[in-house]
C-alpha cells in the first residue's frame with residue numbers, strides 16, 4: 420500500500436496527530452493508499468506558511484515574467500507525467516483511463532495560458548477631473564487563496580483555480596476531496612520540482628468539517644475558490660461572507676439537453692449518450708434531463724436505449740471499457756436511492772435501474788446506465804442532482820415549452836440543444852438560463868472560455884482571460900503634482 424504525506428511550507432509532512440485515512444479503488448473496493456488525516460492545526464500551519472510566502476521571501480520579489488516562467492515549467496512537468504497522474508486518478512475515482520488521459524494531457528494548457536498572461540496585466544493612467552493630481556491603478560494579488568475541490572476531476576478543477584491565482588502573484592493552499600487526495604499530492608511533487616519557493620503552494624488533506632472549515636475561516640485567507648455540491652457551497656459562502664472573503668463557487672447542475680425534431684439524429688444520439696454517461700454521470704455538466712420533441716420522441720428514445728445497452732462496463736484502466744464504477748459507496752447508495760424515488764414517482768425505467776448482475780463487478784461500486792421515460796419536470800428525478808448515470812426523458816411540443824422546462828430548475832450550469840435552424844439557435848441560446856450553452860455538440864471545455872453557473876449553480880466564472888481578476892484587486896493611486 421502506498422503512503423502519502425502532505426505538502427506544507429515546502430516540506431513533506433504527516434498530520435500533526437499522526438492520523439491517516441484509507442483511500443479505496445472504486446473498481447474492486449481495495450484500499451490502495453494511506454493519506455494523512457490533517458486537522459485544524461495542519462490547515463493553520465499551511466495558511467501561515469502561505470501567508471509568510473506571500474509577504475516575505477522570494478515570491479513577492481519575483482517579476483510577473485518570472486512567475487509566468489515557473490508556471491510554464493510546471494505545465495511541462497505535468498505533460499511529462501500525464502500518464503502517471505491519469506493512472507492515479509483512475510485508481511482513486513474510477514473514471515475511464517481514456518477520459519483521464521485526455522484530461523491530463525490538456526491540463527498543462529492552463530499553466531501555459533495563465534503563465535503567459537502573468538506579465539500582461541496592466542494598470543491604467545486615468546485623466547481624472549482634479550487639477551494637479553496624477554492618478555494610476557495597480558492590479559495587486561489578494562494574498563492567500565484556498566482551493567477546495569471535489570472528487571470527480573481533482574487536477575482539472577485545481578488547474579482552473581491555481582493557474583490564475585499564481586499567475587496573479589498569490590500563494591495557495593489546496594484541499595482535495597477526502598476520496599481522491601492522491602493525485603493532488605503527486606502534483607505537489609511537480610510544483611516542488613518546478614522550483615516554486617516554499618509556502619507558495621501547499622496541500623492539506625483531510626475532511627471538510629475540520630480542514631475545509633479552518634481554511635474557509637482563517638483570518639489570513641483572502642479568497643476561497645470552491646467546486647463541489649450546492650450544500651457545501653452554501654455553507655462556504657455563508658462563512659466567507661461573515662469575514663468579507665472573496666469566493667468563487669462552482670456548484671451542481673441539472674442540465675437540460677434538448678433535441679428538436681429537425682436535429683441530425685445520429686449526432687444528437689451520440690451527444691446525449693456521452694452527455695450523461697461520460698464519467699458514469701459524475702460531472703457537474705452532465706446532461707441529466709433529456710427533452711425530446713414529441714414528433715421524434717419514441718424513435719429517439721429507442722435509439723439511445725439501444726446504444727446505451729451496448730456499453731461495456733468494467734475495469735476503468737482498460738481502454739475497452741466504456742462505463743466505469745462510481746467513485747464512492749455513499750454515491751452509489753445515493754444513485755440507487757434516486758432510482759427508487761423515480762420509480763415511486765411513476766417514471767418508467769426503460770433501461771438499467773440497478774447494480775449489474777456480474778460477479779466481478781460486484782466487488783466495485785457499479786450501477787447500470789439507467790434511463791427513465793415519462794418523466795415530468797416537477798418530479799425529484801428531474802429537479803435534483805443525482806450525479807450518476809441516470810437520464811430523465813421528458814417530451815415537449817413547442818420551442819417555448821422546451822425553454823420553459825429547461826429553465827424550470829434551481830440550477831443553471833449548462834445546457835445543450837440540437838437543431839439545424841439558425842433562427843432557433845439564436846433564440847433558444849439567448850433564452851436559456853445557463854452559464855454554458857452547447858449547440859449541436861456537448862461537453863466542450865476550454866481554458867479560454869468562461870465556465871460557471873446561473874442561479875444555484877454558483878457565483879463567478881472560472882477560465883478565460885477575465886478569470887485572473889478573481890485573484891486580483893485594484894488599487895487607485897493619486898499623486899499631488
Ligand code: NAD
Pocket residue numbers: 567568569570571572576594595596597625626627628630631632635646647648649650651652654655669670671672702703704804806832872876877
Ligand atoms: P462536496 O461538496 O461534498 O465536497 C467538495 C469539497 O468540499 C471536498 O473537498 C470536501 O472535503 C469539501 N468540504 C465538505 N464540507 C466542507 C465544509 N464544511 N467546509 C469546507 N469544505 C468542505 O462535493 P463532492 O461530492 O466532492 O462533489 C460533487 C459535487 O461537485 C456535485 O454537486 C457536482 O455538481 C459538483 N461539481 C461542480 C463542478 C462545477 O464546475 N460547477 C465541477 C465538478 C463537480
